[in-house]
Amino acid sequence: MFTVSIDTIFVLVLFAALALFSTFWVISKVAEWRTHYTPESPHIFRCPICLHIFIAESGPSIVRCPRCQSLSEAKGARIH
Numbered sequence: 001m002f003t004v005s006i007d008t009i010f011v012l013v014l015f016a017a018l019a020l021f022s023t024f025w026v027i028s029k030v031a032e033w034r035t036h037y038t039p040e041s042p043h044i045f046r047c048p049i050c051l052h053i054f055i056a057e058s059g060p061s062i063v064r065c066p067r068c069q070s071l072s073e074a075k076g077a078r079i080h
């Protein structure tokens, strides 16, 4: 049977504690990211032609209704 010195036990306990703390750190960071993360500002639009409500990115100034394919100005169609 092999013998384990007190130094080896100390190092093992130290690494186990380090692994435990880093695991908890990663979990807390992921939880923080999930609560604060918002996707790149999608907005809700209402088509002025068919009144269909849809979600689109706020980037383009003209949005296309996915139902009737009509184009409308994003500024006027945006409701949120």
Ligand SMILES: [Zn+2]
Pocket (backbone or CB within 6 Å): 047, 048, 049, 050, 051, 052, 065, 066, 067, 068, 069, 070
């Ligand atoms: Zn429409």
